[in-house]
Amino acid sequence: MVSLNITAPGGGGGRFSIPNPQKLSSPNSTVSISILFTRSKNEVFLTAPHGKCSKNVPFIVKSQYLTPQEQRQQQQRFSSFESPSPSQPAGQLPPRVYVGYTIYKGKAALAVEPRPPEFSPLDSGAFKLSKEGFILLQFAPAAGVRQYDWSRKQLFSLSVTEIGNIISLGTRDSCEFFHDPYKGRSEEGKVRKLLKVEPLPDGSGHFFNLSVQNKLINVDENIYIPITKAEFAVLVSSLNFILPYLLGWHTFANSTRPEDGSRLNNANSTVDYEWNR
Incomplete structure (x- = not known):
């Protein structure tokens, strides 16, 4: 001030x-x-x-x-x-911010965006994590020189465990993930998504290859994009940073008060902590 x-x-x-x-x-x-x-x-x-x-x-x-x-x-x-800002009334959450990391190549573009976790209110007035956040991958095929057809984009959501797999990849390592968005429902098997992350032959980065078969709208798409070592390093660094937020741990840290520690520990006094054995 x-x-x-x-x-x-x-x-x-x-x-x-x-x-x-x-x-x-x-x-x-x-x-x-x-x-x-x-x-x-x-x-x-x-x-x-x-x-x-x-x-x-x-x-x-x-x-x-x-x-x-x-x-x-x-x-x-x-x-x-003192009075609240006209653009942000008292008690209102700050405006939402959208961020992402996009990689453009000759045949395709890849946009990487985080999606926040969801919380459910409890009778006590507290909140509990109901759904973990995820990373949304958007693959768009090229429509010309430095032009991409985002109307034909294909989506793939990475869970926190799948993010952990990508973060832990070495130069010569690979991984793949299979998704069926309609698993457990009547449309099961009609939409199949397979994402492969494989090392480039010369060890200079990784291929991201997404195959989508959608029998509901008669689509069979295969989009691949090479990711250089530098681009992959930026991606891994970003995933490392956002992972605790996808788990909702930042909300716990922001809501913790000094008096909460002793109160919660006393409530769970029957727990036998390993370091007290």
């Missing part, structure tokens, strides 16, 4: 601070505490009552960084001036 120390030129007048001065920086407008900012960078007028009129007194503005303790004191003192 930055505060404004306002003093009259020549040493006269009083001195006070205003938290978050950026909220008051609208040029040529009078704010709630009757301070008028001009277009000049460091010039400000304090509008003070003078009979039936108002008198503009020039002041000089200097910025000062506050310590955390001073910030808390200022926030308490000026809490009446």
Whole structure:
């Protein structure tokens, strides 16, 4: 937080601070505490009552960084001036952000995007992980030079265990995953997806090869894309970073309080911890 120390030129007048001065920086407008900012960078007028009129007194503005303790004191003192941002009402979650990593090659493009986990509310008011997050792979065939037909893209979702398989691949290692989206339902066997990750012959990276047979819409597609060693390193690093978030562990870490440890441990006092044996 930055505060404004306002003093009259020549040493006269009083001195006070205003938290978050950026909220008051609208040029040529009078704010709630009757301070008028001009277009000049460091010039400000304090509008003070003078009979039936108002008198503009020039002041000089200097910025000062506050310590955390001073910030808390200022926030308490000026809490009446704090209001939620119009773009984000109080209690509303921050806007969702979409990220991804896309690799473009001559015959195809591969987009890699994370999908968050899902939680279910409990009667106690707490939340429990109901569905792990995953990584969505989108394969799009080339439609020309540096052009890709995303309307024909094929999707493949990597579970956290499958992500672990890819992360652990060595230069000469390979793995493959088979998915049937309709397994256990009447359409079982009508859609088959096979993803193979194999090393390039010269050891310079890996092939990602996706085969899709969809009898429901009469599609038989095979899309492959070579991934260089550098691109694969970026992919593995990204997967390593996002994996705990897909498991929802960040929500546990963010919700843990110092007093929770002893309370939960006492509740599970019958557990025989290995290091206590």
